[in-house]
Amino acid sequence: MAEVPQPAPTGDELLRVLSxxxxxxxxxxxxxxxxxxTYVSALAREIGMSRPLLHMHLxxxxxxxxxxxxxxxxxxxxxxxxxxxxxxxYELTPGxxxxxxxxxxxxxxxxTKEEAx
Amino acid sequence: MAEVPQPAPTGDELLRVLSxxxxxxxxxxxxxxxxxxTYVSALAREIGMSRPLLHMHLxxxxxxxxxxxxxxxxxxxxxxxxxxxxxxxYELTPGxxxxxxxxxxxxxxxxTKEEAx
DNA sequence: AACACCTGTCAAAGTTTTCTGACACGTCTC
DNA sequence: GAGACGTGTCAGAAAACTTTGACAGGTGTT
Numbered sequence: 001m002a003e004v005p006q007p008a009p010t011g012d013e014l015l016r017v018l019s020x021x022x023x024x025x026x027x028x029x030x031x032x033x034x035x036x037x038t039y040v041s042a043l044a045r046e047i048g049m050s051r052p053l054l055h056m057h058l059x060x061x062x063x064x065x066x067x068x069x070x071x072x073x074x075x076x077x078x079x080x081x082x083x084x085x086x087x088x089x090y091e092l093t094p095g096x097x098x099x100x101x102x103x104x105x106x107x108x109x110x111x112t113k114e115e116a117x
Numbered sequence: 118m119a120e121v122p123q124p125a126p127t128g129d130e131l132l133r134v135l136s137x138x139x140x141x142x143x144x145x146x147x148x149x150x151x152x153x154x155t156y157v158s159a160l161a162r163e164i165g166m167s168r169p170l171l172h173m174h175l176x177x178x179x180x181x182x183x184x185x186x187x188x189x190x191x192x193x194x195x196x197x198x199x200x201x202x203x204x205x206x207y208e209l210t211p212g213x214x215x216x217x218x219x220x221x222x223x224x225x226x227x228x229t230k231e232e233a234x
Numbered sequence: 235a236a237c238a239c240c241t242g243t244c245a246a247a248g249t250t251t252t253c254t255g256a257c258a259c260g261t262c263t264c
Numbered sequence: 265g266a267g268a269c270g271t272g273t274c275a276g277a278a279a280a281c282t283t284t285g286a287c288a289g290g291t292g293t294t
Binding site for chain 1: 128132137140144145148204205206209210211214215217219221
């Protein structure tokens with residue numbers, strides 16, 4: 001197994017990842033998806049969570065690049081969204097945090113950019 | 118430099134760490150403290166943040182074990198609280214998250230335990 | 235005594251995140 | 265057509281987090 005040097009994550013990326021993982025529900029979701037990929041409704045039943053809520057959490061995890069969703073057509077024609085965990089890897093050290101901190105765009109900037117597009 | 122195997126963090130510990138670092142201000146605070154240890158008031162001026170607010174953020178970081186504060190008496194008798202970053206190291210992978218997820222105590226449990234002591 | 239620092243805490247306000255209960259749309263089966 | 269699945273979205277309530285300003289205490293200097 002080759003050791004691959006990790007590129008330093010940007011502040012915004014790391015921020016998305018950390019705040020996505022810093023939530024008990026979302027940790028459990030990652031754990032469940034690592035066990036086996038499933039579709040939203042099944043996962044909602046499995047972990048006992050309302051579907052709209054799970055939808056939101058999955059959104060957050062996907063935005064952080066930690067899971068990926070794929071809309072698949074089942075043989076019976078039903079459209080089902082399958083999710084699986086992405087193979088992420090982050091190292092958390094003071095240095096990494098400090099380097100990331102330099103590239104954090106302010107909330108104001110982020111909002112402005114979003115609105116601009 | 119010896120490679121030390123990292124013990125798997127508990128769910129609650131990882132949760133505290135991730136939610137502590139998943140905040141732009143707190144990232145910047147870690148970055149500033151890595152540059153040089155300082156005391157609260159000086160740091161507040163340096164990063165342009167109100168002292169009570171900084172106090173709260175430092176609390177959160179310290180609770181997660183990411184920084185350590187020491188109350189020191191200056192020669193002139195003034196009591197000053199110096200903070201510095203702790204040498205932390207966490208690896209974030211799907212497996213680590215999944216293992217941590219198993220040991221998450223529910224919010225209800227945590228609250229009960231806190232009150233019980 | 236008044237000022238300039240340092241420390242801490244607290245209540246209230248503001249903002250974001252989380253969560254629920256509808257609703258709308260689609261397919262297939264009875 | 266009604267029912268059982270699947271998808272997504274939206275508004276509003278509830279809870280958590282962030283932020284401010286004011287207060288109280290400490291020391292040492294003018």
